[in-house]
Amino acid sequence: MASEKKPTVIKKYANRRLYDTGTSTYVTLEDLAAMVKRGEDFVVCDAKSGEDITRPVLTQIIFEQEGKDGQSLLPIAFLRQLIRFYGDSMQMLVPSYLEFSIDKLTKEQQKFRDQFTSALPAAGPFAEPTRQAFQAMEEQTRKNMAVFRQALTMFNPFGLAADGVAGTTAPSLDEHEGAAPREGADVAELKRQLDELNKRIDNLSKG
Secondary structure, rough: OOOOOOOOEEHHHHHHHHEEEEEEEEEEEEHHHHHHOOOOOOOEEEEEOOEEEEEHHHHHHHHHHHHOOOOOOOOHHHHHHEEEHHHOOOOHHHHHHHHHHHHHHHHHHHHHHHHHHHHHHOOOOHHHHHHHHHHHHHHHHHHHHHHHHHHHHHHOOOOOOOHHOOOOOOOHHHOOOOEEEEHHHHHHHHHHHHHHHHHHHHHHHHH
């Protein structure tokens, strides 16, 4: 049985140069960006300490791409909201939500490409087809959020259903002999966080 291909190791030296151990050549951030687009997996480590620094290097690639004219993907409002989530009680759920959303978009990207291609004919007016294409994308985004909310309810011990419909309720803590007050407080906090997440998803959907 063939083993899975291991990610290429990229070493970053003190002079900030990046060395591709797979090709035995020095590479740039542009080269790493191209590798990502080709679907090539890699990890970046500090050449001296061996520390995994893949995340900050990928973030640096995004920073440089955002700085190019016409290349920006991240709206200002999104960046501001993302900053607000740092240190917030919802922070632990944000990565899962973003990963879920981008995964859904990736799986549907060909459909969106086809819609935009048909919305932009070689000649003639295209305002209405373009509007329809954006409506289709907006509708898909709403569906994605609904699926994400449904997934959240699977982890919700209170059985809260999507769109505010009540589901089954958890047994009273009084039914469990010896239930500690602290456990009740933890459960209440979990419910509060889930309720808050549902409200924020609603706000995103309406936005």
